[in-house]
Amino acid sequence: MAIHEKSLIAPEDLITSDKLVVDGVDVSGHWNTMIKPRYISDYDPDFYKTIQSYGGGENVHRCWQCGSCTNSCTMYAINTDFNPRYWIYLVNLGMKDELLKDKDIIWQCVSCNKCTNICPKDVRPEGVMKALQHWLEAEGHTQKSNSTLFDEEFARQCLERGRIEDTEVIHNFLKKTGQDIVELVKNGWLGILVARMNKWPLLKQGKIIKFVARMPLLGPVKMGLMMVFKPRTKSWGRTGEVLRQYVEEQKRLAHESK
Amino acid sequence: MNETVLIVGAGPTGLSAAAGVASVGKKVVLIEKENRLGGAPIISGYAKLVPSGEWASDAIGRMVKRVKDDARITIHKSTTVTKVEGDFGNFSATLSNGQTVNAGAIILGTGFTHFDSINKPEWGFGTYEDVVTTTQVEQMVVAGKIACPSDGRVPERVCILLCVGSRDRQIGREWCSKICCTVSTNLAMEIKELSPKTDVFIYYMDIRTFGLYEDKYYWRAQEEYRTKFVKARIAEVTQGPDKRLLVKGEDTLVKRPIVIPMDLVVHAIGMDPNLDNPQIAKVFGVGLEKHGFLDRGEQYTSSFASTRRGIYVGGSALAPEDIDTSISHGLAMAVRAVGDLSGLGQKAA
Numbered sequence: 001m002a003i004h005e006k007s008l009i010a011p012e013d014l015i016t017s018d019k020l021v022v023d024g025v026d027v028s029g030h031w032n033t034m035i036k037p038r039y040i041s042d043y044d045p046d047f048y049k050t051i052q053s054y055g056g057g058e059n060v061h062r063c064w065q066c067g068s069c070t071n072s073c074t075m076y077a078i079n080t081d082f083n084p085r086y087w088i089y090l091v092n093l094g095m096k097d098e099l100l101k102d103k104d105i106i107w108q109c110v111s112c113n114k115c116t117n118i119c120p121k122d123v124r125p126e127g128v129m130k131a132l133q134h135w136l137e138a139e140g141h142t143q144k145s146n147s148t149l150f151d152e153e154f155a156r157q158c159l160e161r162g163r164i165e166d167t168e169v170i171h172n173f174l175k176k177t178g179q180d181i182v183e184l185v186k187n188g189w190l191g192i193l194v195a196r197m198n199k200w201p202l203l204k205q206g207k208i209i210k211f212v213a214r215m216p217l218l219g220p221v222k223m224g225l226m227m228v229f230k231p232r233t234k235s236w237g238r239t240g241e242v243l244r245q246y247v248e249e250q251k252r253l254a255h256e257s258k
Numbered sequence: 259m260n261e262t263v264l265i266v267g268a269g270p271t272g273l274s275a276a277a278g279v280a281s282v283g284k285k286v287v288l289i290e291k292e293n294r295l296g297g298a299p300i301i302s303g304y305a306k307l308v309p310s311g312e313w314a315s316d317a318i319g320r321m322v323k324r325v326k327d328d329a330r331i332t333i334h335k336s337t338t339v340t341k342v343e344g345d346f347g348n349f350s351a352t353l354s355n356g357q358t359v360n361a362g363a364i365i366l367g368t369g370f371t372h373f374d375s376i377n378k379p380e381w382g383f384g385t386y387e388d389v390v391t392t393t394q395v396e397q398m399v400v401a402g403k404i405a406c407p408s409d410g411r412v413p414e415r416v417c418i419l420l421c422v423g424s425r426d427r428q429i430g431r432e433w434c435s436k437i438c439c440t441v442s443t444n445l446a447m448e449i450k451e452l453s454p455k456t457d458v459f460i461y462y463m464d465i466r467t468f469g470l471y472e473d474k475y476y477w478r479a480q481e482e483y484r485t486k487f488v489k490a491r492i493a494e495v496t497q498g499p500d501k502r503l504l505v506k507g508e509d510t511l512v513k514r515p516i517v518i519p520m521d522l523v524v525h526a527i528g529m530d531p532n533l534d535n536p537q538i539a540k541v542f543g544v545g546l547e548k549h550g551f552l553d554r555g556e557q558y559t560s561s562f563a564s565t566r567r568g569i570y571v572g573g574s575a576l577a578p579e580d581i582d583t584s585i586s587h588g589l590a591m592a593v594r595a596v597g598d599l600s601g602l603g604q605k606a607a
Contacts, residue, residue, distance in 0.1 A: 040518070041517055041518070043459075043486070043518065045484075062477075062481050065489060085511075
């Protein structure tokens with residue numbers, strides 16, 4: 001027999017065994033699927049304060065669950081799992097685990113602000129979506145994109161030394177994103193880049209000496225040295241420190257002022 | 259023809275009616291079955307009233323004093339009416355103390371009875387000490403301390419269950435008691451004021467804080483006092499091994515069963531028809547409507563008429579009613595009674 005509204009059951013709560021005997025009766029086959037009940041066994045009544053501390057989430061506690069946001073939602077029309085009303089409810093009662101089940105959908109908000117326009121209690125659901133995204137990010141529930149990882153490495157070197165080393169940026173970027181450098185040279189973009197740095201036409205024209213002279217030999221050597229010595233911009237120490245403090249402070253302010 | 263008006267019940271409705279009739283110089287006989295005047299707000303020890311925020315003892319106390327100080331009003335406490343004879347203009351009522359009162363018109367402000375939560379045993383009232391009613395919490399607020407009756411501890415978490423004895427076909431209460439949502443949101447704020455560390459949850463089907471009570475009670479409780487509103491009709495209240503109460507139901511909006519520990523469970527009890535209504539109907543010869551409240555006559559040109567000429571009904575004897583509206587009913591009935599008697603006198607002249 002089919003399980004009604006099976007879509008509402010989380011896959012991990014569906015238990016199917018190949019062989020199942022209940023009270024001496026063999027129910028293998030047709031009747032062997034059991035559903036583990038999911039209970040809400042407690043609230044975290046202060047969780048909403050966390051979301052309020054992110055920009056946009058300030059009014060989340062006002063929600064009275066009329067559903068106007070979800071009804072007006074551009075995304076909900078396309079994907080009924082995208083349900084702002086529901087997430088706001090979970091925030092207010094502090095059901096973090098339930099919320100995290102949708103951590104990959106919350107990002108689909110297109111910020112059309114129809115919800116914010118229609119909300120009778122001025123909850124500003126679009127802002128809540130933003131706050132939720134920031135919270136997910138801050139709590140490490142989202143994977144950082146390759147471009148974020150690149151930016152982080154770039155910024156780190158800037159702050160530390162007032163300059164970047166191309167080789168080191170690429171090296172660390174590849175390491176952090178788990179990309180194999182050998183594979184990239186052989187079949188990927190790195191190989192193409194290196195190949196283009198060589199002046200193949202010179203070779204074809206028979207200008208061998210010119211070709212060798214133009215081969216990128218000095219560059220890599222210089223890069224290698226830079227990797228080892230990691231030179232800084234002159235008198236960078238104090239400047240870097242001030243900049244770092246400034247960045248930290250801005251981050252803190254952006255979070256606190258909300 | 260007798261111009262005296264007999265008023266039955268000295269709650270907000272009766273007190274208001276008595277003062278109204280006396281204010282135009284007519285005599286009143288006021289009958290109260292309890293030994294105190296003031297009705298439910300005084301007898302049950304309500305705390306602060308909606309929407310004035312005044313203590314019930316002060317506000318209703320003023321109404322009582324106004325009536326007591328009026329020489330035109332005769333008061334009989336601990337008394338009921340046992341027999342009514344005669345007709346409009348010339349009623350003769352026999353009291354339980356043996357006296358007879360002659361009156362031209364009768365006003366019934368006989369009120370309601372609080373729902374007895376024993377009738378919903380699955381919600382734990384009478385089984386667990388820490389399951390109480392809104393009336394009991396009102397009394398706690400008067401006493402200035404929110405505590406679990408079982409051991410006197412300050413509750414970490416309180417939940418209020420709405421619609422206890424209202425909107426429930428299972429127990430024959432097919433009406434909304436009108437005031438419980440407002441009372442409960444008001445109590446949620448008072449609990450938070452007395453005990454800031456207590457978290458208050460309200461389990462609801464809908465929130466019906468009517469009229470201007472919407473923002474003053476519902477919104478304020480939610481937005482300023484951080485009351486949590488959970489859309490769930492509770493199935494049962496049990497007790498966990500740690501003696502904390504377990505509230506079981508389905509969170510309708512999450513589509514998931516819940517079992518939540520609570521320290522104090524409060525029933526927002528509804529308003530039943532006065533338990534004495536069958537007797538009142540018999541003695542006064544007035545009809546009851548299908549739920550057991552006193553029935554109305556024609557409302558638009560004969561407001562507050564009962565089904566018997568010369569007898570008027572108002573306040574929570576008619577249906578669940580709030581105090582302010584009951585007071586208006588009382589005054590309206592005073593006008594009806596005095597006006598109709600005056601008309602009768604002119605006709606006779």
